Amino acid sequence: MTALVFLDADVSTGRIANAATAQLSVLDQGVTRGDGIFESMLYTKGVVRKIDAHLARLRVSASTCDLILPHEERWRAAISTAVAAFDAATPSDEAVVKLVATRGPEGTSEGTCWVMVSAAAESGRLQRENGVSVMLLDRGYDSRAAERAPWLLMGAKTLSYAVNMAALRHAKKQGVDEVIFTSSDGIVLEGPTSTVLLAHRDGDIKRLITPTLETGILPGTTQGAIFEAARAAGWELGYGPLTPEHLMDADGVWLVSSIRLLAPVNSIDGTTLTLDRELHAELTAMVNNIA
C-alpha cells in the first residue's frame, strides 16, 4: 500500500488521496518535462530519518530550479499525515517517504506537491548485507561543467532521473549491480542514486574521503551525517578530487544513500577491492545511529 497526501493550499494537514487511481494532470510539467524536484527519506522505527537535512536540500533544489515551495510546516504536516495513514494500513520495518514538487500544469503558476509513503524495496537491504559490484561509467561532461553551465541544474535533486536509471540498466545488462559515474576528465563523481565514500587506515589514524561537491554532484545527506559522526569519533575527513586509482587503493569503498544506507563496493570493473572489516563495522554503526 502507498499512502499519498497532496499539499493543497486549503488543507493544512494535507489531503489524503488514493495512490491506486489517477491523480495527476497529464499537463503537469513534472510529467511532460521531468520538471520538478524530489527527496527520498527512510522511515523506520517510527522516525523519518534526517528530515531536517532533506527539507533543507529540497529548498536548495527548489531555489536552483526557480520553483516556489509551500512553507516547510506544510511539508512536515503532510509527512505526518502520510506516515500515519501508512502505519494504519501496512506497518513495515522500513518505508520510503518521497516528497515531490513539480512545476505544475502548463499555463498555471501553481506547482503540484505531494508526499508518498511505501514499503522499501528489498534491494537496499540486500546491497547493505552483500555489497555491490560496480562499473565506472563516463557521465559525458567534465568536472568543471557545473560551474560553467548552471542551467544543467547539477547538484539539484531533479525529477530528471531517466539518465541515472539508464546507467543502472546498462550495468545490470552486463551483470553488474551498480555504477559510479566519472567525469570526461577522469574524476570520480557519484552513483546514479548514491554518494561514494572511501576510507584509509594508517595505524591509529582513520580517514574518510568523499568526492568534492565542486564537480556538481548531489550533496548527500547520508554522507553528511556519516561525516558528522566520524568527525565526533576522531576520524580525519577529506574531500576529493578523486580518481579511480584512489578507489582501487582504498581500505574500503562504499555507496551510501538514505534508503540503502551503507553498501560496501566488492569490485570495480571486475577488480576485487579490499574491505577493512573494522572500518566497515564502525561506519555501519554510525549510519545505523543516524536520527
Ligand SMILES: Cc1ncc(COP(=O)(O)O)c(C=O)c1O
Ligand atoms: C545522484 C545521487 N547522489 C547521491 C545520493 C545520496 O543522497 P542521500 O544520502 O541524501 O540519500 C542520491 C540519493 O538518491 C542521488 O540520487
